[in-house]
Amino acid sequence: MTAAQANPEALTFECETGNYHTFCPISCVAWLYQKIEDSFFLVIGTKTCGYFLQNAMGVMIFAEPRYAMAELEEGDISAQLNDYEELKRLCLQIKRDRNPSVIVWIGTCTTEIIKMDLEGLAPKLEGEIGIPIVVARANGLDYAFTQGEDTVLAAMATRCPDKAPVVESEKNERNAIQKLLHFGKKKEEVAEEESEYVDHPPLVLFGSLPDPVVTQLTLELKKQGIKVSGWLPSKRFTELPVIEEGYYVVGVNPFLSRTATTLMRRRKCKLIGAPFPIGPDGTRAWIEKICSVFGITPKGLDEREAQIWESLEDYLKLIRGKSVFFMGDNLLEVSLARFLVRCGMIVQEVGIPYMDKRYQAAELALLEKTCLEMGVPLPKIVEKPDNYNQVQRIYELKTDLVITGMAHANPLEARGINTKWSVEFTFAQIHGFTNARDILELVTRPLRRNNSLKDLGWDKLVKEQAQV
Amino acid sequence: MKLAYWMYAGPAHIGTLRVASSFKNVHAIMHAPLGDDYFNVMRSMLERERNFTPVTASIVDRNVLARGSQEKVVDNITRKDQEERPDLIVLTPTCTSSILQEDLQNFVERAQLEAKSDVLLADVNHYRVNELQAADRTLHQIVQYYIEKARKKGELPQAKTEKPSVNIIGISTLGFHNQHDCTELKRLMADLGIEVNAVIPEGASVHELKNLPRAWFNLVPYRELGVLAAQYLEKEFGIPYVDITPMGVVETARCIRKIQQVINAQGADVDYEEFINEQTLYVSQAAWFSRSIDCQNLTGKKAVVFGDSTHAAAMTKILAREMGIHVVWAGTYCKYDADWFRSQVSEYCDEVLITEDHGMIGDAIARVEPSAIFGTQMERHVGKRLDIPCGVIAAPIHIQNFPIGYKPFMGYEGTNQIADLVYNSFTLGMEDHLLEIFGGHDTKEVITKGISADSDLSWNKEAQAELNKIPGFVRGKVKRNTEKFARDRNINVITVEVMYAAKESVGA
Numbered sequence: 012m013t014a015a016q017a018n019p020e021a022l023t024f025e026c027e028t029g030n031y032h033t034f035c036p037i038s039c040v041a042w043l044y045q046k047i048e049d050s051f052f053l054v055i056g057t058k059t060c061g062y063f064l065q066n067a068m069g070v071m072i073f074a075e076p077r078y079a080m081a082e083l084e085e086g087d088i089s090a091q092l093n094d095y096e097e098l099k100r101l102c103l104q105i106k107r108d109r110n111p112s113v114i115v116w117i118g119t120c121t122t123e124i125i126k127m128d129l130e131g132l133a134p135k136l137e138g139e140i141g142i143p144i145v146v147a148r149a150n151g152l153d154y155a156f157t158q159g160e161d162t163v164l165a166a167m168a169t170r171c172p173d174k175a176p177v178v179e180s181e182k183n184e185r186n187a188i189q190k191l192l193h194f195g196k197k198k199e200e201v202a203e204e205e206s207e208y209v210d211h212p213p214l215v216l217f218g219s220l221p222d223p224v225v226t227q228l229t230l231e232l233k234k235q236g237i238k239v240s241g242w243l244p245s246k247r248f249t250e251l252p253v254i255e256e257g258y259y260v261v262g263v264n265p266f267l268s269r270t271a272t273t274l275m276r277r278r279k280c281k282l283i284g285a286p287f288p289i290g291p292d293g294t295r296a297w298i299e300k301i302c303s304v305f306g307i308t309p310k311g312l313d314e315r316e317a318q319i320w321e322s323l324e325d326y327l328k329l330i331r332g333k334s335v336f337f338m339g340d341n342l343l344e345v346s347l348a349r350f351l352v353r354c355g356m357i358v359q360e361v362g363i364p365y366m367d368k369r370y371q372a373a374e375l376a377l378l379e380k381t382c383l384e385m386g387v388p389l390p391k392i393v394e395k396p397d398n399y400n401q402v403q404r405i406y407e408l409k410t411d412l413v414i415t416g417m418a419h420a421n422p423l424e425a426r427g428i429n430t431k432w433s434v435e436f437t438f439a440q441i442h443g444f445t446n447a448r449d450i451l452e453l454v455t456r457p458l459r460r461n462n463s464l465k466d467l468g469w470d471k472l473v474k475e476q477a478q479v
Numbered sequence: 480m481k482l483a484y485w486m487y488a489g490p491a492h493i494g495t496l497r498v499a500s501s502f503k504n505v506h507a508i509m510h511a512p513l514g515d516d517y518f519n520v521m522r523s524m525l526e527r528e529r530n531f532t533p534v535t536a537s538i539v540d541r542n543v544l545a546r547g548s549q550e551k552v553v554d555n556i557t558r559k560d561q562e563e564r565p566d567l568i569v570l571t572p573t574c575t576s577s578i579l580q581e582d583l584q585n586f587v588e589r590a591q592l593e594a595k596s597d598v599l600l601a602d603v604n605h606y607r608v609n610e611l612q613a614a615d616r617t618l619h620q621i622v623q624y625y626i627e628k629a630r631k632k633g634e635l636p637q638a639k640t641e642k643p644s645v646n647i648i649g650i651s652t653l654g655f656h657n658q659h660d661c662t663e664l665k666r667l668m669a670d671l672g673i674e675v676n677a678v679i680p681e682g683a684s685v686h687e688l689k690n691l692p693r694a695w696f697n698l699v700p701y702r703e704l705g706v707l708a709a710q711y712l713e714k715e716f717g718i719p720y721v722d723i724t725p726m727g728v729v730e731t732a733r734c735i736r737k738i739q740q741v742i743n744a745q746g747a748d749v750d751y752e753e754f755i756n757e758q759t760l761y762v763s764q765a766a767w768f769s770r771s772i773d774c775q776n777l778t779g780k781k782a783v784v785f786g787d788s789t790h791a792a793a794m795t796k797i798l799a800r801e802m803g804i805h806v807v808w809a810g811t812y813c814k815y816d817a818d819w820f821r822s823q824v825s826e827y828c829d830e831v832l833i834t835e836d837h838g839m840i841g842d843a844i845a846r847v848e849p850s851a852i853f854g855t856q857m858e859r860h861v862g863k864r865l866d867i868p869c870g871v872i873a874a875p876i877h878i879q880n881f882p883i884g885y886k887p888f889m890g891y892e893g894t895n896q897i898a899d900l901v902y903n904s905f906t907l908g909m910e911d912h913l914l915e916i917f918g919g920h921d922t923k924e925v926i927t928k929g930i931s932a933d934s935d936l937s938w939n940k941e942a943q944a945e946l947n948k949i950p951g952f953v954r955g956k957v958k959r960n961t962e963k964f965a966r967d968r969n970i971n972v973i974t975v976e977v978m979y980a981a982k983e984s985v986g987a
Contacts, residue, residue: 033513035517066520083480098480124578151515152513152544153540421527
């Protein structure tokens, strides 16, 4: 299979067997419990789920995390125990020990199979114990890795207040981002600042990002006179943004299609379909699209983007003309591929767990455009990839860099193939102009490392190279 | 339902996968949803494995839920059969497949018709057994399968090996220091003039299993893995097994004496007493260590021990019997094997704790305030929080517990390693003493950037002289503590009085 070159006209989409490695979507609790400071995540599943969390979260597990397993036992499976009573007992214990503002129940494969009616039990129990209970079915039957966040945010979207409270100015001030931006300023100054914004309908951003990145992107939009009215999720559950009918929403991550759908269908919001703010090209396109929807002419983006690219030159030199292969496991693949094409790399394959062509439409279009402009073949997009087949293709293509999960990274390295562990892209700060360097820091790390080792002569470290 | 953050033993399928992927050319196929193949990450990361982990998943998704796996499992088995040509494919059920109650045995039988490799269904119930029990069962199952297969074909070798020989049973991937222990045990056997007939499962081919009965005896170094297989071989072929873990000087000697007895009963004429004596006195440093002044300082110090049965029992005996350390309590998370554990350690510790609840263990450590902990990674973190040093002696473990240097826990070299671990875990006696007098560790609040702590504060002559009397390795700390004390009270010149006032204030 000498892929990629087949059809330069349009992107090709394929679907394989779905035998690929990825993290279970319950892993989203790891970053969401940190993001939403007053939450508690209860994963209702088995030892298998617990074992995964314990090992995947590594050190975090010892930091008294605000998440726990409700470990199902044989009596729960065979319904000898009453689900409602059991959950009530555990949730009361959580309330007593941690007193969170929200308990998020993460449904797992097991709760799906035994058809535990979490959505039905939650409102009843919520009434009884007085803490909101949000139900997200982030299970491995339906979803991959980052899609877990999507299920949680989609559930949260329905909890956002639908009316701005009466004393609006005060409420605004309590908003974490606003507070940060207005830090140390008097009320009048704040009012004055409001005039720096263009008059546009309220805009709410969705997607969980580390707080510094939230600030960076918010400020980036502020430069264009665009005000971010709220962010789903916010730092605290009690500060979820107001979402009224007719508000505009825009996503910051490519894996949030359910959340987008929920915001459109259930909250009657208007979705701005834009490429995602990953890489300077993506960030610029993202801002431009938002501006265009609000009829704003973007200012100073040319220089801003050019400046960032210039600062990346030392990294770009290392990767220009090199080939990259995404095995696919976290749904950031299309955006990253698009950015790396712009950096001068040749993308051989974009593996991806799930491809929502509607939600990612603008991103796909930008990928296509970027490939044409850079004069490189359009990559093949492989949905539900088959890792075994992919490894055979990697051998054939002699790829310069494989972006893959940890299950394959060491074996590939031992065979002389550079790899970058894909999960790092999910945890690193990669959004906005400011963080473009961080993406390339990750992408070039294996190349830099192997450059410094290259004269040693031990690049293939397995005995039998024979491949069946 | 049980509220849990942390578990000591993993789910059953992990045990099956550990055994299957330890064998050479055996492939495991998990009947599991997406994301349950986390085992591959662990093996690839922790063991730094160069080869692809021979485990794939036959994915359970919505379609499977609605219509059953149908052809999927069979297809995946036959496909893997063609791609990798393994000797054996082990279909591994998970918690998910346990409740789907599909007839996996039927899939195995159907796949067997087409596949060139042998196909087995791992006989483990997710809700009844844990990782360790499942590993033990799976090893037994595979051994039994190949013994019976050979018997049917009339390929079972009849005779024993000419010289005394042993099967080492229970070495597996992701086991705590298993690789190093294995090397050490092989070396020990060579020293004893015993041939190693087979090591299973690590690195073994299933074709070798039919040769197991040729060994004179089986050695089962770990309590958790291999006992079932050894019992089976004893029942079928009358092969005796030695299940004394050769960990620590006394237990290693006991293990060797037992081996001597077992092979002499079969006509060998060996006397290992001289060997044991030589090794104990001159090869292992542990016996000498326990007589040395250093170890004297450990006398009566309090320690607690927690881990799997094998390591927790062995460590308890070493600490109490060989080093004179006071083991306040010893515990294990192997609840299913509690009686054995009690029988092993009762006389060497004040109290025995059997629990899978890490919270309870944490509380028990806080209550006792030992000088050192010997436990798993969880206890290490409890130790960090309570400021008590911890030596890790058992799984669950992190990547730092897969050292690339040679660090066995078993045999005579193992005794040296354990002596180092114990000694380094207790704060060194002398240092400990001096730190106590002069104000303890000050790692929490660094007040100056440099280690030497040059500062604007001046020390008068007497104080400087006094400071210089303090041994070099704690001088910096004493200096910083004193200066911090002085700054807090706006004292500009440090005198001897200030110095000792600082010491007192820390003591208070």
